[in-house]
Amino acid sequence: MGVLNPNKNLRTPLCDLLQCEYPILQAGMGGVARAELAAAVSEAGAYGYLGVAGESAERIAAEIEAVRARTERPFGINLVPAATDPALLDEELAACIECGVHSICFFWDVDRAAVERARAAGCRVLYQVGSVESALQAEAAGADAIIAQGVEAGGHVHGTLPTFVLLQQIGCAVSVPVVASGGIANGAGLVAAMALGGVGIHCGTAFLATREAFAHAYHKERIVAAVSGDTVHTDAFAIGWPPQSPVRVLHNSVTRALGDRLHGYGPDDHGREVIGDDAGEPVYRFSTESPLRTTNGELEVMALYAGEGAALIDSIPSAGDRVREMVTAAHDCLDGLRGR
Numbered sequence: 001m002g003v004l005n006p007n008k009n010l011r012t013p014l015c016d017l018l019q020c021e022y023p024i025l026q027a028g029m030g031g032v033a034r035a036e037l038a039a040a041v042s043e044a045g046a047y048g049y050l051g052v053a054g055e056s057a058e059r060i061a062a063e064i065e066a067v068r069a070r071t072e073r074p075f076g077i078n079l080v081p082a083a084t085d086p087a088l089l090d091e092e093l094a095a096c097i098e099c100g101v102h103s104i105c106f107f108w109d110v111d112r113a114a115v116e117r118a119r120a121a122g123c124r125v126l127y128q129v130g131s132v133e134s135a136l137q138a139e140a141a142g143a144d145a146i147i148a149q150g151v152e153a154g155g156h157v158h159g160t161l162p163t164f165v166l167l168q169q170i171g172c173a174v175s176v177p178v179v180a181s182g183g184i185a186n187g188a189g190l191v192a193a194m195a196l197g198g199v200g201i202h203c204g205t206a207f208l209a210t211r212e213a214f215a216h217a218y219h220k221e222r223i224v225a226a227v228s229g230d231t232v233h234t235d236a237f238a239i240g241w242p243p244q245s246p247v248r249v250l251h252n253s254v255t256r257a258l259g260d261r262l263h264g265y266g267p268d269d270h271g272r273e274v275i276g277d278d279a280g281e282p283v284y285r286f287s288t289e290s291p292l293r294t295t296n297g298e299l300e301v302m303a304l305y306a307g308e309g310a311a312l313i314d315s316i317p318s319a320g321d322r323v324r325e326m327v328t329a330a331h332d333c334l335d336g337l338r339g340r
C-alpha cells in the first residue's frame with residue numbers, strides 16, 4: 001500500500017492549504033532566509049518562507065523574483081507588523097499583494113488589518129503566536145492556520161509555554177489547523193507534533209544549519225557544536241525591536257557576563273558600541289542582528305539565534321537534504337510505532 005503513495009501518512013490539511021508535499025515549513029528568518037534557501041526548501045517538497053521583515057518593497061519584490069527564477073513551487077513571505085514602522089509595513093504589504101504572493105506568515109502581536117488586507121487580496125495567511133489568546137485573535141482576524149510557537153524556539157520568542165503544551169491548548173481553542181514551532185529539528189518531532197493534533201511543523205534552526213541559509217558559517221558551526229543547555233532566553237539583544245522582546249540564542253560571552261540578569265532590557269538601555277559591520281552598515285553590541293555571510297567583526301558576541309533543538313543538529317547539509325532526512329526519519333518513526 002505504502003509503495004503506491006509513500007507520502008500518504010505525512011499528508012495533512014497544511015499540504016492542501018499550501019500546496020506542498022510535506023507538512024514542513026521553513027521559518028522566515030530575517031537576513032538568513034533569502035531566495036536561495038526558500039527556493040531550495042520549496043523545491044524539495046516542503047514550504048519555504050522569505051524572511052524579509054523590515055525590508056523595503058523593492059528588496060521584497062527582488063527576492064520574490066529570485067525565488068521564482070529558481071523554482072515553480074509555491075513559497076511565502078514572513079512579516080512582523082509589531083516590529084515594523086507602519087508606513088514601511090504598508091509598503092511591504094503592497095509589494096506582496098502586487099507580486100501575488102502565495103502566503104504570508106505574520107509573527108508577534110496580531111495585526112487584524114494586515115490579515116484582512118492580505119486575505120482580501122487572495123493571499124493565504126498563517127499567524128505565528130505564543131499564546132492561546134493571540135491564537136484566538138488571529139483566527140478571528142481571518143488567519144487560515146495558526147503556528148504555535150513554544151518557548152524552545154530560536155530567534156524572537158513570544159510565548160512562555162513549551163511547544164507541545166501550547167500546540168495542544170491552541171488546538172483545543174481554535175478550529176483552523178495548528179502548526180508546531182520551536183525546538184523541532186527532525187522527523188520524529190514532526191510525528192510527535194502530528195500525534196498531538198498538529199498539522200505540521202515550522203522550523204528555523206534546522207534550516208539555518210544548511211548550506212543555502214545566508215547565516216555566517218560561524219553561526220552554522222556553533223549550532224552544530226551546541227549541546228543541551230547551550231541556549232538561553234534573554235531580552236538583552238534589544239537594539240532593533242520594541243522593548244521586552246525576548247530571544248533564544250546560544251550562550252556567548254555577552255550572555256555569560258549578564259549572569260542571572262538576563263531580562264528587563266530595552267533598546268535604550270544599551271549604548272551604541274560598534275562590534276562589526278554588515279554590508280557597510282554598523283552592527284552594535286546587543287543588536288538583534290545575527291551574523292550573516294556579509295557580516296564582519298566580533299561574531300562571537302552577536303545574537304547567535306538557536307532553538308533548543310540545536311542540540312539535535314549535527315551537520316550542515318543542503319536544505320533539500322534536510323527536508324529529505326526529516327521525511328525519511330518521520331517514516332522510520334511511524335514504522336517504529338507500528339512495531340515493524
Ligand SMILES: Cc1cc2nc3c(=O)[nH]c(=O)nc-3n(C[C@H](O)[C@H](O)[C@H](O)COP(=O)(O)O)c2cc1C
Binds near residue numbers: 031051106309
Ligand atoms: C536566526 C533566526 C531568525 C529568525 N527570524 C525570524 C523572523 O524574522 N520572523 C519570524 O517570524 N520569526 C523569526 N524567527 C523565529 C521562527 O519563526 C521560529 O519561531 C523559530 O525558528 C522556531 O524554533 P526553532 O528555531 O527551534 O525551529 C527566527 C528564528 C531564527 C533561528
